[in-house]
Amino acid sequence: MKFAIELWADSFHEGDWACRQLGVIAVAHGWEHHVTYVQGFIPKHVLKATDLEITITVYGSYNSWDPVPPIIAELLSWGKPDFVAYEPLERRILFAVEETAAVPTGNQALQRCERLYGSARTQIPFWYLLSEYGQHKDKGVRRDSIWPTVMALKLTHTKKVPCVVLHYSDIDHPENYSAGAGLASLFKALFQIIDNAARKKPFDSGMSSILEEQYLGMLTFLDSQWKNIVDYLPGYEHLATPAPLSKQFAAIAMQKWSGRTVAWPDKFLIWPKVSELPGEIRDRQKSKGLIKHDDLCEKFEHDAGAGTAYCLSDNAGSRPQPMDSLIVWIRDQKKLFDRAPQLKPPARFTIDLADFPTSESGNRHITTAKNIVYLYDRWADVRAAVEKVYPRLDGKLDLSCDEVPALVYLSNSIKPGRIFGDPFTGQIAAYATAFGKLDPRPRVVLVYFPHQAHTQAIPNAAASTNKGLTMMSELTDYLLFTGGVAVSMKTRTIL
Amino acid sequence: MTGHYTYRLTEEIARWAFEIHIQSCKDWVIAFTNPTAGPWKRLTGLDKNGTTGEVHRFEREEDRPDLVLVSDRNKIIIIIEAKDLIQKLTAEAQIVKSVAVIHSLAKILRTKADNSFWENRSDYMIIAGLLWGAEIKSTDAERRAIFSAYKKALSFNKTENLATLILGIESYRDADSISCGAYLSENGRLNGGLTAAELLASLRLKAKS
Numbered sequence: 038m039k040f041a042i043e044l045w046a047d048s049f050h051e052g053d054w055a056c057r058q059l060g061v062i063a064v065a066h067g068w069e070h071h072v073t074y075v076q077g078f079i080p081k082h083v084l085k086a087t088d089l090e091i092t093i094t095v096y097g098s099y100n101s102w103d104p105v106p107p108i109i110a111e112l113l114s115w116g117k118p119d120f121v122a123y124e125p126l127e128r129r130i131l132f133a134v135e136e137t138a139a140v141p142t143g144n145q146a147l148q149r150c151e152r153l154y155g156s157a158r159t160q161i162p163f164w165y166l167l168s169e170y171g172q173h174k175d176k177g178v179r180r181d182s183i184w185p186t187v188m189a190l191k192l193t194h195t196k197k198v199p200c201v202v203l204h205y206s207d208i209d210h211p212e213n214y215s216a217g218a219g220l221a222s223l224f225k226a227l228f229q230i231i232d233n234a235a236r237k238k239p240f241d242s243g244m245s246s247i248l249e250e251q252y253l254g255m256l257t258f259l260d261s262q263w264k265n266i267v268d269y270l271p272g273y274e275h276l277a278t279p280a281p282l283s284k285q286f287a288a289i290a291m292q293k294w295s296g297r298t299v300a301w302p303d304k305f306l307i308w309p310k311v312s313e314l315p316g317e318i319r320d321r322q323k324s325k326g327l328i329k330h331d332d333l334c335e336k337f338e339h340d341a342g343a344g345t346a347y348c349l350s351d352n353a354g355s356r357p358q359p360m361d362s363l364i365v366w367i368r369d370q371k372k373l374f375d376r377a378p379q380l381k382p383p384a385r386f387t388i389d390l391a392d393f394p395t396s397e398s399g400n401r402h403i404t405t406a407k408n409i410v411y412l413y414d415r416w417a418d419v420r421a422a423v424e425k426v427y428p429r430l431d432g433k434l435d436l437s438c439d440e441v442p443a444l445v446y447l448s449n450s451i452k453p454g455r456i457f458g459d460p461f462t463g464q465i466a467a468y469a470t471a472f473g474k475l476d477p478r479p480r481v482v483l484v485y486f487p488h489q490a491h492t493q494a495i496p497n498a499a500a501s502t503n504k505g506l507t508m509m510s511e512l513t514d515y516l517l518f519t520g521g522v523a524v525s526m527k528t529r530t531i532l
Numbered sequence: 533m534t535g536h537y538t539y540r541l542t543e544e545i546a547r548w549a550f551e552i553h554i555q556s557c558k559d560w561v562i563a564f565t566n567p568t569a570g571p572w573k574r575l576t577g578l579d580k581n582g583t584t585g586e587v588h589r590f591e592r593e594e595d596r597p598d599l600v601l602v603s604d605r606n607k608i609i610i611i612i613e614a615k616d617l618i619q620k621l622t623a624e625a626q627i628v629k630s631v632a633v634i635h636s637l638a639k640i641l642r643t644k645a646d647n648s649f650w651e652n653r654s655d656y657m658i659i660a661g662l663l664w665g666a667e668i669k670s671t672d673a674e675r676r677a678i679f680s681a682y683k684k685a686l687s688f689n690k691t692e693n694l695a696t697l698i699l700g701i702e703s704y705r706d707a708d709s710i711s712c713g714a715y716l717s718e719n720g721r722l723n724g725g726l727t728a729a730e731l732l733a734s735l736r737l738k739a740k741s
Contacts, residue, residue: 048567049548077709078549098544102537125536138574 040235041092042131045109046120049080049097055120055134056082056093058224059231091235093122115155116462116504118163122227124234131230134223136166138212145171146182148460150467151508153185153200157192158511160293162199162230162240165189166223169204169258170211178211183266186255187306187471190286193252194301195475199244199290201226201251204258222251241291248290253283267349269318272305308473310414310442311347322347327405328355329393329449331487333517334406336422337445346413346445357400358451364390366488369453373490374520380531382429384520388451388488403449405487410468411445416481419443423483427521433532434515434523435481443481444472451488456516457505469512482513491518491531541710543616546665546703547598549710554601559734563587563609564600575600575637577649585649588640595633599663602653606726606734609653610699611637612661618670618702621662622678631685634660638692657722658694659731660686663701670702670715679717695722701737713738 046052053072060070063084072082080095096102099113108130109121118133133156139145146167156163169181185202192200203219210216226247233242260276275282288299311319324342327334340346358366367388374386393401413419417439424431446468448461465484473480494506494516509516509526516524523532539545544567554560564575575588590596598614613630615621621630638658644650662678664670679698688696700715714737719728732738 048544050565050567074552077711078545078552096537097548098542101539101542101545103539104537 038088038235039090039092041094041125042231042234043106043123043125044093044095044120045099045102045105045123046095046097047099047117049078049095051119051136052095052097053080055224055227056080056095058220059093059228060084062224062228089232089235091231093231112155112159112161114504114507115158116149116152116508118152118156122231130161131234132162132164132227134164134166134227136223138168138214139171145460146185147467148463150185150188150463150470151504152463153188153192154466154470154508154512155504157196157198157200160196160198162290163189163201164199164223164226165202166205166219167202168206168212169217169219170206170208172211178208180208180262180265181258183259183263183270184467184471186259188467190252190255190259191306191470191475193286193290197289197292199226199248201248201290202255202258203251204254218254222247222254226251239294241294244291245287248287249283252286252290253279256282256286268321269314269349271307271309272302275302275305306471307476308412308442311344312414314347319344319347325407328402328407329405331405333422333426333485333487334447336426337408337411337447338406340413340418340422341408341411345415345418346411348408348411350408355396355402355404357396357398357402359400360390363393363401363403363451366451366453370451370488370490370519373453373492377490377492377531380429380522384429384491384522386490386520388519403451403488405449406447409447409449410472411447412472412480413443413445415439416441416443419445419481419483423517423521423523427517429521430523430532435525438481441481442473442478443483444469444474446482446484448484448486449488450486453489454493456486456489456493457509462505462508466508466512474512481515483515483517484509484513485517487519489518491516491520491522491524494518494524494531541616541665541667541703541705543598543614543665545710546616547614547663549703550663550701550712551599553712553736557734557736559603559605560601561603562599563602564597566596566598575641577602577647577653579648579651583649587644587647587650588637595629595636597633597637599661600637601661602656603734604653606731607653607656608659608722608726608731609641609656610659610661612663612699612701614663616665618664618666618674618678621664622674622681627681627685630662631682634658634686634694635692638694642692655693658692659697659699659722660694661699661701663703666702666704669704675700675715679715683717697722697728699731 044052063070069085072080075081082093084091099105106123109123118135121133122131124131135149135152153163153165165185170178173179189200189202203223205217205219206213207216214220229243256276256279263270285299292299322341324338341348367390371386396402420434469482474482513526525532554562574586576584577587578584597611599612601610611634620626642654645654682698688694698717702713703710714732716728721727
């Protein structure tokens with residue numbers, strides 16, 4: 038029996054590397070593996086068992102090829118996974134994978150998260166392989182953020198498809214692919230999926246134990262890491278018995294194929310109202326000072342102290358920027374702001390260098406609040422805060438969802454042109470998913486860019502294919518820019 | 533055309549085709565390549581036990597070369613800048629960038645004697661390499677121009693151990709395949725005694741004229 042698939046990849050290295058990993062597993066099963074290069078450069082890997090021959094042809098560098106199969110082109114518009122397995126006869130994607138060698142510090146792990154969403158929304162099984170431990174520039178060892186894992190768990194549930202985060206490395210071998218369980222586990226799963234497809238078996242054949250093990254790893258990681266990231270994780274008590282929970286997640290991931298409905302663990306990862314928070318967490322909520330003043334951020338902080346919203350930590354660091362760069366960025370933002378037609382009511386550009394406090398090193402702070410996420414019980418309170426600070430928006434924001442919970446995400450970035458690219462696209466996708474945009478009662482999501490001009494979000498031909506704009510159209514409701522100019526992502530209109 | 537798909541000879545494909553060629557050269561290893569992502573963003577070397585380890589990690593915003601080859605047998609490192617077209621390598625801004633990248637990495641590698649994955653490779657001669665894709669073979673005039681421009685821009689000081697010879701590699705696409713050919717800015721003997729012809733033989737490349 039012969040079976041052929043194509044492995045489309047961001048680069049030939051990615052695709053060829055993936056095939057070699059599959060080859061290792063095939064050989065361990067007693068198969069043969071050999072590779073030839075068609076036309077001198079196209080890797081063609083053959084995995085040969087006694088009763089089956091699987092050919093995997095690698096098409097590296099997506100944009101070099103024409104035509105890219107439409108189903109892959111559609112997936113790429115949501116962000117490019119590192120490799121995608123495609124069965125040309127069936128015109129279907131078997132799986133997509135993102136893997137990164139980046140040190141898991143800062144935004145690194147989050148900045149690829151839009152790819153998780155892009156795959157999950159069309160029910161493509163997705164794996165994200167990244168380093169659990171990495172050595173920072175300061176030589177200290179850092180551990181990965183919990184948000185990609187939380188996002189993957191929630192997408193698994195919402196979309197009923199495998200969405201898995203796997204870690205390689207360990208504390209003694211940071212960034213080492215051969216340490217930790219992630220690499221082997223990833224290719225074990227991918228090999229099984231390809232073998233199933235080749236033998237015309239259902240997707241879930243032989244996948245239960247693999248997925249259970251993978252979800253167990255995710256839950257164990259979450260259990261050991263969440264307290265280092267946030268003060269509270271809803272349903273954390275479920276993590277005390279991760280084995281049954283991992284079976285539950287594996288079953289949810291395969292629900293599409295098994296037809297077996299599986300319930301979501303009670304309140305797990307569903308962020309509650311302020312009143313439902315544990316007492317000590319609720320009592321800890323208070324207004325905190327800002328690093329750089331902003332009227333609306335001050336309102337958000339006020340609301341966190343007043344009990345209408347809450348925050349999960351206040352460890353957003355400030356990375357002051359050189360004054361020279363800041364002067365250029367403010368000038369460019371002003372140009373962008375002035376490029377737009379006059380708005381009604383008019384909006385004013387008020388960003389001023391003098392408003393950015395000087396740091397000890399002589400650079401300027403651009404961080405406003407120390408929090409970047411605020412969870413409100415009611416959209417009405419977000420709306421009231423926004424309208425109070427920016428009266429020009431009075432009556433322009435949706436009233437019909439006033440009683441719906443809301444998420445405010447704050448991005449202090451000031452460098453122009455970054456809002457629909459990395460790292461914000463992935464970060465917003467992760468936070469919007471993790472904090473409830475896809476929950477049974479979806480939160481209204483407002484993203485606030487106090488230092489960015491709205492003209493960057495004006496719908497036009499170029500922007501309409503931008504992955505960031507595409508993603509934000511699904512996962513956010515409003516983008517709010519400097520001067521109090523909002524963009525409704527539902528209607529793609531400037532308010 | 534390959535299968536159902538046609539391709540453009542991009543920089544990635546031109547470079548990758550050469551990497552496949554290098555895999556067949558027993559004297560050479562790829563210490564660094566610059567695809568878009570993955571575990572290849574570090575320059576690596578082999579230690580005495582045959583273990584691969586990190587020699588240099590490029591900063592996120594740092595300009596990096598496209599390919600670095602090492603031959604322990606010949607005691608030579610080749611730092612390669614690549615583009616899909618020879619014309620792009622001769623653009624003024626590109627020459628400035630490429631030369632800066634080559635000098636910068638040459639300097640860095642000279643300081644790595646204490647790294648157990650590099651050690652005496654810090655004394656190896658370094659050759660600047662230029663790789664381009666071609667659907668129509670480059671002309672003599674184009675090659676003379678590119679070598680002349682880079683020879684002018686590079687500074688051949690002894691501290692960086694940079695050879696005066698520049699290696700040009702053309703990933704040429706014909707109807708059936710991509711094949712790699714080499715051009716040299718000059719003939720003769722390299723500082724270490726190796727002839728240019730011997731260098732090409734070890735790279736399994738034929739000198740083109």
